Amino acid sequence: MLSEQSTPVVRATLPVVGAALGEITELFYAKLFADRPELLRDLFNRGNQANGEQRKALAGSIAAFAGMLLEHPGTRPDALLGRIAHKHASLGVTSEQYELVHTHLFAAVEEVLGDALTPEVAAAWDEVYWLMADALIAQEARLRRESGAAEGGAWQRMEIVERYEETSDTVSLTLRRTDGAPAAPFRAGQYVSVQVELPDGARQIRQYSLACAPGSPHWRVTVKRVRGGAGPEGEVSSWLHGHARAGDVLAVSAPFGDLWLDDGDGPLLLASAGIGSTPMLAMLHDLAGRGSTRPVTVVHADRSPADHAHREEQRRLVGRLPRAALHLWYEEPGTGAPEAYAGRADLSRLELPEGLTAYLCGPLPFMRAVRGDLLRRGVPAPLVHYEVFGPDLWLQGA
CATH class of the missing domain: 2.40.30.10 (Translation factors)
Structure with missing residues (x-):
């Protein structure tokens, strides 16, 4: 929880800091890699650094965390930071590296904000950083204990x-x-x-x-x-x-990730696009192996039948579930999939059961569109789960 003295300072300066976060994070990474080039070589995804996605994800997570501290002061940050903690644990991020990040991040903040970074403002945002860092360090330590992984990674x-x-x-x-x-x-x-x-x-x-x-x-x-x-x-x-x-x-590495099939017996929606079918495939294997009788609606979208990885395996697994149905969308259906819809996935065509839990994986535009459809149809937001391949840019406009 943010202290009483820092709360009004962060609230007053969040618009200014938020607007500058893109410039701050770009400068931060430049300073970090100049000091520790091995981190770019052996830890950070060089592709995501080149296209700027990692900078956007970092800026989005800081802004979202600060907003949560202000608007929901009694809320635990586990849900917001869980996906980041799982990713860090899988990469072998260490608790000591948060000190290194702090050094270069606040050097960037000072350079970008200049005179606007008064001692009072610096102290308030320092508190925000360590609340976020300490929450991540604690979550990552717990995840490592549960998986048996050592700090720094156990390859x-x-x-x-x-x-x-x-x-x-x-x-x-x-x-x-x-x-x-x-x-x-x-x-x-x-x-x-x-x-x-x-x-x-x-x-x-x-x-x-x-x-x-x-x-x-x-x-x-x-x-x-x-x-x-x-x-x-x-x-x-x-x-x-x-x-x-x-x-x-x-x-x-050991297995990580906070997208997993719940243990209930309620209806499910497994919606994927492209290579996003892979976590859904594991869920279908799990359901079929346990002889599940849960209602399961499986939605998959792809460019064409030829681009649909695990197509026949997915079909067989759905066939083993007595209350499951498979719905396919192909942008270029051709003649090899007469049962498929043409175009992009459109859940308005489907009758969905009440009380469903949804799992989404695929490109961000696909997941945002499906999530929006589900929310409009009355599915509570906490029951819509997702996985992102790469930096989590969901917070940039979910």
Whole structure:
């Protein structure tokens, strides 16, 4: 909770600080990487730094956290910060690194705000930072304890036992532990971090959902190749597509992620687009493996049937659930999917049961559109869960 003396200061200066956060975060990262270039090489996603998404995500999270402190002073920050904490734990972020971030972030704040950063304003925003940092440090420590991971990351060696080309741009890799032990349990919807060494010596890390049943002795991840265009080409996805083969060994984290299937018996909506189908696939495996009789509405949108990874597997799993229905949308349906709708996903075509819990994964415009449809139809916002691949820009306009 923000102190009585800091609350009016933060409230008065939030518009000014919020407007400057883009410039502040850009300068912050420049200062951080000038001081510690190995962080850009081996921890931060270089692609997200190049396209500016990481800066936007950081600015959005700071503004949202400050707003929460002002408008909901008695609210625990776990829900707001949970997704960040899971990502940090999977990357191996340490508690000591928050001191380093503080040093360079407030140097950037001072440079951007200039004379507007009085001692009183600096003290108030310092309090905001440490409330946020301490909450994240505590959550990340708990997540590491639960997963058995050490601070700084506990990378396990996992061998690729099978490589399968799902589509021209997506490949599935089945992984097993090199020590012969079964893969660790996880909750349907979670992801792992995969670290690869690139030709320039950088050890870049990316997250991939576990697209298999919880309790499987092996794990499976599906990697979509990120091609250049509006943004940079995906370094890790391109390397995995070009080089990862059966017999190769990868460094993989413990499972993390706060999107997972609940344990209830109420109706579900699993809505995905593109490679966002992977966490939903794990949920379908989990439901089918338990013989679930829950009503399940499965929605998937893709460019075309040929681009739809795990298409037949998804169809088979839905068929194993007695009260499940699959609804497909393809922008280019062609003649290979007569049962599919043409165009973008439109939930107004569907009759949805009362009391459903929704899980969303896919590009941000897709998830925002589906979430908006659900809210207009009376689904409470806390029952709409989502997963974002990459920096969480949801707060920028959800």
